[in-house]
Amino acid sequence: xxxxxxxxxxxxxxxxKLNKIDSIEKLWKLNKKxxxxxxxxxxxxxxxxxxxxxxxxxxxKRKTK
Numbered sequence: 001x002x003x004x005x006x007x008x009x010x011x012x013x014x015x016x017k018l019n020k021i022d023s024i025e026k027l028w029k030l031n032k033k034x035x036x037x038x039x040x041x042x043x044x045x046x047x048x049x050x051x052x053x054x055x056x057x058x059x060x061k062r063k064t065k
Contacts, residue, residue, distance in 0.1 A: 008051055
């Protein structure tokens with residue numbers, strides 16, 4: 001899935017692309033600590049988490065089908 005489908009702010013999408021995270025699948029594999037290491041702010045990480053949760057994905061409690 002395309003990251004644009006999450007409805008994230010442009011600056012967050014640009015940071016993700018700079019870190020070679022170009023799909024929701026790649027983003028979902030990261031945890032909050034890894035996002036922090038990539039220089040995302042606490043607010044950005046929480047926004048990413050909320051947007052993923054709206055798609056049924058959770059950074060904290062990953063579940064695979």
